[in-house]
Amino acid sequence: MNLDHFSESYDDARAKFLDAARAAGASVTNYPHPLGGGLHLDVAVQGPKDAANVLVIGSGTHGIEGFSGSAAQTAWLASAPTLPADTAIAFFHAHNPWGFRHRTRVTEDNVDLNRNFVDFASPPPNPGYAEIHPNITPETWNDASLAAAFRWLDGYREKIGEKAFSNAYNGGQYSHADGIFYGGARRQWSRDAFLAAARAHVGHAKRAALVDFHTGIGPYLEHVYVGFAVPGSPLWERCRAWWGERAVNGQGITHKALADYKGILTDAFIAELPKAEVTTTVVEFGTRPRVEMQRAGMAQRWMRFHGAKHPERLKQVQAEYDEAFYPSDPKWRAAALEQSREIIARGVAGVSAA
Numbered sequence: 001m002n003l004d005h006f007s008e009s010y011d012d013a014r015a016k017f018l019d020a021a022r023a024a025g026a027s028v029t030n031y032p033h034p035l036g037g038g039l040h041l042d043v044a045v046q047g048p049k050d051a052a053n054v055l056v057i058g059s060g061t062h063g064i065e066g067f068s069g070s071a072a073q074t075a076w077l078a079s080a081p082t083l084p085a086d087t088a089i090a091f092f093h094a095h096n097p098w099g100f101r102h103r104t105r106v107t108e109d110n111v112d113l114n115r116n117f118v119d120f121a122s123p124p125p126n127p128g129y130a131e132i133h134p135n136i137t138p139e140t141w142n143d144a145s146l147a148a149a150f151r152w153l154d155g156y157r158e159k160i161g162e163k164a165f166s167n168a169y170n171g172g173q174y175s176h177a178d179g180i181f182y183g184g185a186r187r188q189w190s191r192d193a194f195l196a197a198a199r200a201h202v203g204h205a206k207r208a209a210l211v212d213f214h215t216g217i218g219p220y221l222e223h224v225y226v227g228f229a230v231p232g233s234p235l236w237e238r239c240r241a242w243w244g245e246r247a248v249n250g251q252g253i254t255h256k257a258l259a260d261y262k263g264i265l266t267d268a269f270i271a272e273l274p275k276a277e278v279t280t281t282v283v284e285f286g287t288r289p290r291v292e293m294q295r296a297g298m299a300q301r302w303m304r305f306h307g308a309k310h311p312e313r314l315k316q317v318q319a320e321y322d323e324a325f326y327p328s329d330p331k332w333r334a335a336a337l338e339q340s341r342e343i344i345a346r347g348v349a350g351v352s353a354a
């Protein structure tokens with residue numbers, strides 16, 4: 001595995017992706033972010049633009065998680081295997097480029113893009129989060145404040161149960177702009193850019209698919225599929241046929257109960273393409289144990305809202321956060337790249353098999 005496909009900054013990752021796309025003869029479209037500074041959603045299409053079968057490979061829905069998805073995209077383009085007839089891959093690079101550059105999961109508005117695809121006339125309520133919020137938002141980041149936050153969380157989880165806890169904690173909330181898993185008060189630029197790109201590059205397809213690459217759930221050196229298909233539905237059957245039993249049985253997911261996430265990107269992709277048969281999955285490359293990922297979730301908002309007053313601490317916390325979503329271990333990176341290759345190949349085979 002060529003680890004040179006990995007980068008240490010958004011700008012490097014973008015340059016490598018665009019170089020590989022050009023070298024592979026892919027056609028590239030750039031969607032510039034209104035904040036400028038070279039931030040883009042970039043789309044590279046390998047194969048015929050009017051292909052009936054289009055597989056989208058997405059990265060960076062959660063900003064910093066894009067480092068590994070980007071490497072997977074670039075590695076595939078660099079080897080550019082021949083595609084089946086009437087089939088194209090559209091690589092969507094950096095759904096949330098601001099978060100990618102600033103090494104955080106969220107957008108410029110502290111919004112979790114994967115909770116933002118809701119109707120803001122009536123955002124989903126999450127009364128549990130209002131209870132959680134004051135207990136997990138310390139102004140001081142140290143062992144004592146974290147221990148207190150986790151003590152409170154453990155008690156709350158025991159009180160309301162695993163499923164209700166997950167819904168409250170990370171299902172998405174629309175009430176606390178300085179909180180975690182905040183879905184926002186309005187559509188993010190990244191939402192509109194993603195949907196515009198989906199219409200432009202996939203709108204004509206008869207069969208469409210999306211694999212959205214993430215990191216942070218699942219065992220170290222492994223990947224898990226986080227599927228939202230109803231068991232037995234055609235979508236569920238296709239996921240199982242394409243990627244195997246583990247694409248639908250939750251194998252490796254370390255959460256005791258997954259939240260009923262609100263406003264996620266893969267659902268919006270399906271809704272945007274009503275005329276096509278659409279198959280979607282989320283792939284997570286596992287990094288750290290769940291409790292460390294919860295700590296990282298709290299770290300993100302501490303860094304954003306309190307970090308500037310504590311520059312030395314901020315550096316440490318950011319370094320820990322980087323490792324939680326983008327491990328530096330070469331073994332981890334090689335494993336993610338190798339696994340991504342098979343996942344993409346199976347997606348290609350699936351979307352092209354009429």
Ligand SMILES: [Zn+2]
Nearest residue numbers: 062065214215
């Ligand atoms: Zn993610």
